Amino acid sequence: MTIQRAAKAGFCFGVKRAIELAEKAAGTGLTASLGPLIHNQQVVDYLAEKGLEVIHSVDEAKIGQQLVIRSHGVPPETYEEAKERGITIIDATCPYVQKAQRMAASSSANSFVIVVGDKSHPEVKGILGWAGSNALAIETLAEAEDLPYYPRITVLAQTTQQKSHFFAVVEELKKHTGELIVQNTICAATEERQASARELAEKVDLMIVVGGLSSSNTRKLGSICSGKTKTYCIETAEELLEIWFTDAKITGLTAGASTPDWIIEEVYKKMSEFMEKTQIQEAEESAVKTVSTVSDEENMMENFDKGLPKLYRGAIVKGTVVKITGDEVFVDIAWKSEGMIPFEELSATKVSNINDLVKIGDTISVMVMRVENQEGYPVLSRKRANEVEAKEQLAHLAESKEEVQAVVTEAVKGGLLVDLGMRGFVPASQVETGFVDNLEKYIGKTLRLRVIEYDEYKKKLVLSQKVILAEEQEGKKEKLLETLKEGDIVKGTVRRLADFGAFVDLGGIDGLLHISDMAFSRVKHPSEIVNVDDEVEVQILAIDTQKGRISLGLKQLKTNPWSAAAEKYAVGSIVHGKVVRIAPFGAFVELEDGIDALVHISQLAEHRVMKVQDIVQVGQEITAKVIDFKPGDKKISLSIRELLTEASEASARQDLENQPEIPEVTIGEKIGNIPDTDVDTLK
Numbered sequence: 091m092t093i094q095r096a097a098k099a100g101f102c103f104g105v106k107r108a109i110e111l112a113e114k115a116a117g118t119g120l121t122a123s124l125g126p127l128i129h130n131q132q133v134v135d136y137l138a139e140k141g142l143e144v145i146h147s148v149d150e151a152k153i154g155q156q157l158v159i160r161s162h163g164v165p166p167e168t169y170e171e172a173k174e175r176g177i178t179i180i181d182a183t184c185p186y187v188q189k190a191q192r193m194a195a196s197s198s199a200n201s202f203v204i205v206v207g208d209k210s211h212p213e214v215k216g217i218l219g220w221a222g223s224n225a226l227a228i229e230t231l232a233e234a235e236d237l238p239y240y241p242r243i244t245v246l247a248q249t250t251q252q253k254s255h256f257f258a259v260v261e262e263l264k265k266h267t268g269e270l271i272v273q274n275t276i277c278a279a280t281e282e283r284q285a286s287a288r289e290l291a292e293k294v295d296l297m298i299v300v301g302g303l304s305s306s307n308t309r310k311l312g313s314i315c316s317g318k319t320k321t322y323c324i325e326t327a328e329e330l331l332e333i334w335f336t337d338a339k340i341t342g343l344t345a346g347a348s349t350p351d352w353i354i355e356e357v358y359k360k361m362s363e364f365m366e367k368t369q370i371q372e373a374e375e376s377a378v379k380t381v382s383t384v385s386d387e388e389n390m391m392e393n394f395d396k397g398l399p400k401l402y403r404g405a406i407v408k409g410t411v412v413k414i415t416g417d418e419v420f421v422d423i424a425w426k427s428e429g430m431i432p433f434e435e436l437s438a439t440k441v442s443n444i445n446d447l448v449k450i451g452d453t454i455s456v457m458v459m460r461v462e463n464q465e466g467y468p469v470l471s472r473k474r475a476n477e478v479e480a481k482e483q484l485a486h487l488a489e490s491k492e493e494v495q496a497v498v499t500e501a502v503k504g505g506l507l508v509d510l511g512m513r514g515f516v517p518a519s520q521v522e523t524g525f526v527d528n529l530e531k532y533i534g535k536t537l538r539l540r541v542i543e544y545d546e547y548k549k550k551l552v553l554s555q556k557v558i559l560a561e562e563q564e565g566k567k568e569k570l571l572e573t574l575k576e577g578d579i580v581k582g583t584v585r586r587l588a589d590f591g592a593f594v595d596l597g598g599i600d601g602l603l604h605i606s607d608m609a610f611s612r613v614k615h616p617s618e619i620v621n622v623d624d625e626v627e628v629q630i631l632a633i634d635t636q637k638g639r640i641s642l643g644l645k646q647l648k649t650n651p652w653s654a655a656a657e658k659y660a661v662g663s664i665v666h667g668k669v670v671r672i673a674p675f676g677a678f679v680e681l682e683d684g685i686d687a688l689v690h691i692s693q694l695a696e697h698r699v700m701k702v703q704d705i706v707q708v709g710q711e712i713t714a715k716v717i718d719f720k721p722g723d724k725k726i727s728l729s730i731r732e733l734l735t736e737a738s739e740a741s742a743r744q745d746l747e748n749q750p751e752i753p754e755v756t757i758g759e760k761i762g763n764i765p766d767t768d769v770d771t772l773k
């Protein structure tokens with residue numbers, strides 16, 4: 091067996107430079123990188139051991155820490171933020187990316203800048219940041235077709251863009267501008283690696299592709315090679331199996347752009363050991379002239395029969411669930427044996443029962459983790475396949491703001507978790523339009539969600555159901571506002587009480603029933619009149635369409651007791667009532683529901699009263715005389731004093747009337763035995 095390496099493989103110039111700068115900086119003191127330096131966990135772990143911490147925003151940087159900007163680059167605000175915080179920047183932005191940033195900055199002054207690339211990729215976000223507001227990113231030809239007309243356009247590419255796609259977009263852009271300036275900022279590194287992998291795969295019996303499984307770059311290499319020959323994708327040398335090489339005369343070796351040399355060398359070394367072993371075995375076999383049976387060779391070939399799909403590590407294939415055991419799911423992927431998904435590879439979120447995730451007969455996508463385990467089964471991951479497929483879908487959802495549905499798998503501190511191929515978080519404040527106190531009740535329920543934050547690289551996915559519900563409410567509200575009129579009598583449900591009134595849901599919009607419009611009588615708290623969930627009939631008093639506010643009235647639907655009050659409580663009439671309130675200046679007396687009258691302190695008694703409570707108490711029934719009635723002000727004044735005075739006068743009159751009659755006398759005439767002197771006094 092011989093091993094041939096791809097002419098271009100492993101680290102590109104920009105990545106290599108970034109790692110060297112980061113490693114050097116980590117050796118000089120407190121250092122962090124803004125995001126993982128590259129998409130290779132082994133390298134990230136290696137740098138962490140050297141002292142390179144990974145942080146996700148400038149805010150997280152500690153005082154005195156050096157901050158490494160990775161090869162993707164960042165927008166100018168990041169430099170400013172770091173400067174303000176006194177953070178030292180180690181700028182590992184790839185010089186090719188820097189060139190694209192400079193072009194974006196200078197072109198945006200006199201043309202509209204378009205960047206063709208993945209909108210969620212930090213490199214594209216960074217370039218757009220340098221262009222300012224006179225720029226946008228597009229990913230697809232369809233997006234280019236939808237663009238309006240711009241007098242002048244400068245178009246740039248994400249450095250890893252495919253040339254054919256970039257130039258197809260350029261062709262389309264010509265129709266949308268009077269002047270198109272094309273800046274081809276595509277870096278040749280990715281294309282060179284793919285071209286040399288393709289070239290090598292055509293010549294060899296077996297290809298080994300080394301790189302991080304999460305790297306789309308590595309998966310792309312795997313896909314190119316598997317189209318040409320038998321291919322295995324691995325992350326490290328430990329994953330190599332001797333059996334792969336027994337049949338291969340020439341084996342090719344290539345690696346993704348984020349694979350370090352030392353991992354490639356380890357793989358190469360282990361492959362060489364297998365090669366030596368195979369050669370020794372072949373020599374021994376030929377010495378004893380053992381004839382290899384045709385059937386053995388046929389059996390080996392059977393594994394890679396033309397009818398079987400090209401399986402390689404990292405490939406995503408579709409299959410049908412055929413068996414579910416306690417902790418494994420078996421999937422028919424049209425391979426010589428069924429593939430096996432271990433329980434932990436089923437979903438990104440925790441579930442206690444496999445049957446909640448899949449059932450027999452389901453067609454699912456899976457990623458090949460190992461082509462064969464020791465029992466001969468391909469080892470598969472539904473979780474990782476979902477993750478890869480979800481990335482594309484999530485980027486689309488984040489951009490389009492389309493609604494997506496997902497089942498709640500777990501309630502955690504501060505929110506809910508859902509599985510959208512990637513674990514998504516719905517903060518408690520984003521579940522409903524109102525406050526949610528019990529998150530547990532949502533487990534197993536389907537939420538209607540919108541992506542409000544998605545960062546593929548930080549693996550951050552935040553969703554909201556509230557924004558969808560709020561928008562719908564707003565729509566209903568607008569419609570309802572158009573149909574409602576002041577004076578309408580409508581039905582509603584009391585949703586919430588406040589000290590100043592009750593909020594009544596009128597079928598999509600809440601109106602306020604103010605405490606003063608609940609009853610004609612004095613109401614201390616809305617709960618005296620209505621309770622939450624009560625169905626009520628109310629009148630619309632006012633509508634503010636600008637602010638979307640509606641004022642409601644309840645008392646307006648009842649007869650106003652004041653309308654008959656003039657007749658019932660005319661000045662001079664004697665009335666009965668109950669003292670309901672005492673103030674320093676008098677006592678308020680309820681004459682009937684909705685009509686209160688005042689007995690001023692000066693009208694409580696015939697003598698001077700120092701304190702109202704010395705004469706009357708709350709709850710006491712009294713009789714008084716109406717001495718004033720002002721219907722406009724809804725004021726009735728009563729007097730107890732006048733009644734008392736009248737009573738005293740009447741009593742005095744009565745006493746007088748009861749006195750014995752005095753005979754009429756003529757002056758000078760002697761009356762009986764009245765002495766003369768007494769007669770004089772009567773004169």
Ligand code: F3S
Binds near residue numbers: 184347
């Ligand atoms: Fe730079 Fe090209 Fe690598 S842009 S980071 S050299 S792929």
